[in-house]
Amino acid sequence: MTDQEILARWKEEPAPLLPVLHAFHARDGYLSEDAIRAVSKGLRIPLADLYGTITFYHHFARVPGGLGCPRVCTGPVCVQEGALDILAELAPEGATGMPCSGRCDDPVPVLRGHLTLAGRSAADLVARPAPLPPPAPEGAAECVFRTIREPGHATLAGYRRDGGYEGLARAVREMTPVQVVEAIDRSGLAGRGGAGFPTGRKWRAVAEADGTPKSIVCNADEGEPGCFKDRALMDYDPHAVIEGMIASGYATGAHRGFIYLRYEYPETEDILAEAIREAAEAGILGPSVMGSGFAFDLHIRRGAGAYICGEETSLLNSMEGKHPFPRNRPPFPVTHGFENLPTVVNNVETLASVPHILALGAEWYAGLGMNGHAGTKVISLSGDILRPGNYEVPMGLPLERLLYDWAGGPLEGRTIQAVTMAGLSGGFLAGDDLFVTLDEPAIRARKSFLGAGGIMVFDDSRDMVEVAHAAMEFFAHESCGKCFPCRIGTQRLTERLAGEAGPDAVVAWVDEVADIGYTMKETSACGLGTAAPLITESLMRYFPDAVSRHVTGHGALPMAGPRGTEP
Amino acid sequence: MSTNGTRPTIVLDGEKVAFTPGETVYEAATRHGKDIPTLCYDPRLEPFGGCRLCVVEIEGARTPVASCTAQCQSGMDVRTRSARVEVHRRTLMEMLASENREVEVDELTSLASQEMTELVDRYEARTGRFEGRQSGASRPDDPNPFIMRDYDNCISCYRCVRVCAEQEGDYAISVKGRGFDTQITVEFDGHLKESACTFCGQCVQTCPTGALGDLKALAHREVEGETKKTRTVCPYCGVGCSVDLLTRGNQLIGVQPAMDGPANLGALCVKGQFAFDFIQHPDRLAHPLVRGEDGELHEAGWDEALDRAAEGFLRVRERYGRHSVYGVASGRAPHEAAYTMQKFIRGGFGTNYIDNCSRA
Numbered sequence A: 001m002t003d004q005e006i007l008a009r010w011k012e013e014p015a016p017l018l019p020v021l022h023a024f025h026a027r028d029g030y031l032s033e034d035a036i037r038a039v040s041k042g043l044r045i046p047l048a049d050l051y052g053t054i055t056f057y058h059h060f061a062r063v064p065g066g067l068g069c070p071r072v073c074t075g076p077v078c079v080q081e082g083a084l085d086i087l088a089e090l091a092p093e094g095a096t097g098m099p100c101s102g103r104c105d106d107p108v109p110v111l112r113g114h115l116t117l118a119g120r121s122a123a124d125l126v127a128r129p130a131p132l133p134p135p136a137p138e139g140a141a142e143c144v145f146r147t148i149r150e151p152g153h154a155t156l157a158g159y160r161r162d163g164g165y166e167g168l169a170r171a172v173r174e175m176t177p178v179q180v181v182e183a184i185d186r187s188g189l190a191g192r193g194g195a196g197f198p199t200g201r202k203w204r205a206v207a208e209a210d211g212t213p214k215s216i217v218c219n220a221d222e223g224e225p226g227c228f229k230d231r232a233l234m235d236y237d238p239h240a241v242i243e244g245m246i247a248s249g250y251a252t253g254a255h256r257g258f259i260y261l262r263y264e265y266p267e268t269e270d271i272l273a274e275a276i277r278e279a280a281e282a283g284i285l286g287p288s289v290m291g292s293g294f295a296f297d298l299h300i301r302r303g304a305g306a307y308i309c310g311e312e313t314s315l316l317n318s319m320e321g322k323h324p325f326p327r328n329r330p331p332f333p334v335t336h337g338f339e340n341l342p343t344v345v346n347n348v349e350t351l352a353s354v355p356h357i358l359a360l361g362a363e364w365y366a367g368l369g370m371n372g373h374a375g376t377k378v379i380s381l382s383g384d385i386l387r388p389g390n391y392e393v394p395m396g397l398p399l400e401r402l403l404y405d406w407a408g409g410p411l412e413g414r415t416i417q418a419v420t421m422a423g424l425s426g427g428f429l430a431g432d433d434l435f436v437t438l439d440e441p442a443i444r445a446r447k448s449f450l451g452a453g454g455i456m457v458f459d460d461s462r463d464m465v466e467v468a469h470a471a472m473e474f475f476a477h478e479s480c481g482k483c484f485p486c487r488i489g490t491q492r493l494t495e496r497l498a499g500e501a502g503p504d505a506v507v508a509w510v511d512e513v514a515d516i517g518y519t520m521k522e523t524s525a526c527g528l529g530t531a532a533p534l535i536t537e538s539l540m541r542y543f544p545d546a547v548s549r550h551v552t553g554h555g556a557l558p559m560a561g562p563r564g565t566e567p
Numbered sequence B: 001m002s003t004n005g006t007r008p009t010i011v012l013d014g015e016k017v018a019f020t021p022g023e024t025v026y027e028a029a030t031r032h033g034k035d036i037p038t039l040c041y042d043p044r045l046e047p048f049g050g051c052r053l054c055v056v057e058i059e060g061a062r063t064p065v066a067s068c069t070a071q072c073q074s075g076m077d078v079r080t081r082s083a084r085v086e087v088h089r090r091t092l093m094e095m096l097a098s099e100n101r102e103v104e105v106d107e108l109t110s111l112a113s114q115e116m117t118e119l120v121d122r123y124e125a126r127t128g129r130f131e132g133r134q135s136g137a138s139r140p141d142d143p144n145p146f147i148m149r150d151y152d153n154c155i156s157c158y159r160c161v162r163v164c165a166e167q168e169g170d171y172a173i174s175v176k177g178r179g180f181d182t183q184i185t186v187e188f189d190g191h192l193k194e195s196a197c198t199f200c201g202q203c204v205q206t207c208p209t210g211a212l213g214d215l216k217a218l219a220h221r222e223v224e225g226e227t228k229k230t231r232t233v234c235p236y237c238g239v240g241c242s243v244d245l246l247t248r249g250n251q252l253i254g255v256q257p258a259m260d261g262p263a264n265l266g267a268l269c270v271k272g273q274f275a276f277d278f279i280q281h282p283d284r285l286a287h288p289l290v291r292g293e294d295g296e297l298h299e300a301g302w303d304e305a306l307d308r309a310a311e312g313f314l315r316v317r318e319r320y321g322r323h324s325v326y327g328v329a330s331g332r333a334p335h336e337a338a339y340t341m342q343k344f345i346r347g348g349f350g351t352n353y354i355d356n357c358s359r360a
């Protein structure tokens, strides 16, 4: 396609910048100066502004052939599984690292252009589908994984065979939008993307907000290290996401939807595109959803490698083609979202729960939890554990049962030293706190949070200071640079965990690290900066001896080897 | 304002004060004499919420709130200087001091250049804590004659980028990269001259650390004497931007925009900001010149020169009438001279054929 053809293809569509950039990127193998000038002119974005915005994203290559160079996951699980060796072996091909790319249950993912390979060594790399969730242990009742393992479920025919789109059909034909909101409200469904905001309340706020057109945005950025549940849902149950989005549109009066998909899931983009095509062909998407007269269109917008773009207001800026700094709140997206109009932003898992709730009832969903907690939560479990994978747990399940009974416990001869919560954002739990139950109040009482449900396991062979260093390096790499406490704080904490800077007396070191953390937690402008210091806080709480060995410069454990080998 | 005529109120450090709906906590507090520290704030721009120094405690909020972006709500109980927020401000200032090459910069660097230094002093933040890598890479290679780009002293407040976009509408500069590696840049890391920059100097004057500097003013760093500021109006065009002329002794050493100038609110263009070299230029005429019989210009006394000029004007008026004269005052002349000129043309010749090149 010529420059003009690419621009003409997207110019009149909503949120055109990312697709235009991806089209040039794919055509030329990188974003050339000429391409950037053409986009600036075609979309009327000031050149300096566009240049700055492009440099914000990790994956836009700026040198010829850059797109084809392999990107190797160097996330916390993959570095324990041989990622650095793979990176070294692929170095002649121009390989570079990338943060956790959402496949920790099948490491090590390597991106080559529009293809994901995986394997534990460079020689083993193969393109294969990401793992299906393991069978429900102990016959646990599930919501989003209820039908996902049925063969062919990702196709429209398979989805319908398993009862898909029945909930939506009922909703658009027999229920008013207000009744749909009430059903979601009654189910107790809360956001599964991290913040846990009640979904019914969010939808009601958008339904009642003035201003059109409204939008439904499915947050499929899944950038949190150790989280790979949204990928499983989209790969194996794409129609559930679509059904949930249409229902959300119906409930709130929104006629357009966007799936903001992280860059690192190219196959998922194809799967979603195919599902959207099928649904449109069957009259499920389009001018009259299932003959109801309600119109709904769906667009995919692919990110370009920035964890912060999972933060909902940063995501909206990214879609709008602006520099993806988070916005100041209030106002919130429910009134001032995409293009400053009322917008639902919901996580993939949240939206994928909706069809099941509509089909089986709010009371059914609410009843799935334990000890008075509503519903279920998918936990992405990875690291030093016998059976990693996505597990849908009833809210309130003891962590111990998940780790030992469901996932088989630590590897032979090992003990579990610590786990992370909320991917990395919740910091570590260790010691007696490993006996927590998996629900937000219990985990918050231990100064952490469940968040998006990523849990990485580190056994007794791991150097926790090194793990904390890698975690903080991730936050520093992904800090957007908008606010001072996070921009400088993540950097200073990383340097101190690396032993590159900072006092060499334990008391002074702990003072500095605690002071930085306290100010980050209380004054950062978004959740990245407020969460990052949970890493250092929990490290110092559970592993004071390792910290003092690190500071005084002697006795840090040697770096651990790959899974199952002696350090 | 509520219908019964009483204005809504907030409690500010224990004192009940009225606010105007839509006002931010920072604006209301400042109006009531509170000195809340800021570094990313410029009253002319949209509040950004980056520096977090303006955080205050609001009763009921779990953590401190940025006052520049929070709107007043009736009944809010606000503490602007609690121990808790002062601790954060001090830590933030220590962190900032750790990322820059210098805390002290010459006051000629720009209007806002002392903001960071003053806050470092106020919070006694020269502790040397939090040392580590420094941020920003300077561009001494940028060959432009007006703007120093010394990003080793940049704190990523983005006031320059925002003033260029929001105030100037030029969008010449932007933010490259992210996190600790953010860098102010033009497209493709080039020089200002090849960018959309108009050299208005707005970015320089709002930079709170001296990372951007006024090269013209800095060239006069060595001139002896107290710096004096004189308020005047820029003569270059009809907008009438207020400026402060910086002088030492009898020498003009720089121009700064007046933030309270009614026509410009701190904005200037390249001419008003930087084009004052001619005033002290060695080529500038210091004596009248009169053309001699030989066709060349010769230095002359004022009486001789004025007589010659008057003679010529009178001859022209005699022969062609009063409308045969057209006066054009120079934009480089002082306002008083321009005024005298029109008086002279109108009163002396009796014509309205008077103009000023600044009208263009």
Ligand SMILES: Cc1cc2nc3c(=O)[nH]c(=O)nc-3n(C[C@H](O)[C@H](O)[C@H](O)COP(=O)(O)O)c2cc1C
Pocket: A190, A191, A192, A193, A194, A195, A196, A197, A219, A220, A221, A222, A223, A224, A307, A308, A309, A310, A311, A312, A313, A345, A346, A347, A348, A350, A351, A526, A527, A528
């Ligand atoms: C740094 C950061 C990253 C985030 N990343 C994601 C993400 O990848 N996916 C997601 O659904 N929510 C993410 N969130 C949470 C979103 O801001 C938002 O709360 C969520 O998408 C709302 O959907 P929910 O209510 O269905 O959870 C992130 C938040 C922060 C602060």
Ligand code: SF4
Pocket: A308, A326, A478, A479, A480, A481, A482, A483, A484, A486, A487, A524, A525, A526, A527, A528, A529, A530
């Ligand atoms: S907390 Fe970090 S990621 Fe969030 S706005 Fe501040 S700098 Fe950006």
Ligand code: SF4
Pocket: B160, B163, B164, B168, B170, B171, B172, B173, B196, B197, B198, B199, B200, B201, B202, B203, B204
């Ligand atoms: S001098 Fe003016 S136009 Fe140039 S970058 Fe600064 S603010 Fe923008």
Ligand code: SF4
Pocket: B153, B154, B155, B156, B157, B158, B159, B160, B161, B184, B203, B206, B207, B208, B209, B210, B211, B212
């Ligand atoms: S150059 Fe100055 S105004 Fe611009 S971001 Fe840096 S410190 Fe702020």
Ligand code: FES
Pocket: A073, A074, A075, A076, A077, A078, A079, A099, A100, A101, A102, A103, A104, A105, A107, A108, A109, A225, A226, A227
């Ligand atoms: S996929 Fe590599 S750490 Fe998650």
Ligand code: FES
Pocket: B037, B038, B039, B040, B041, B048, B049, B050, B051, B052, B053, B054, B055, B066, B067, B068, B069
């Ligand atoms: S002035 Fe409020 S955050 Fe900078």
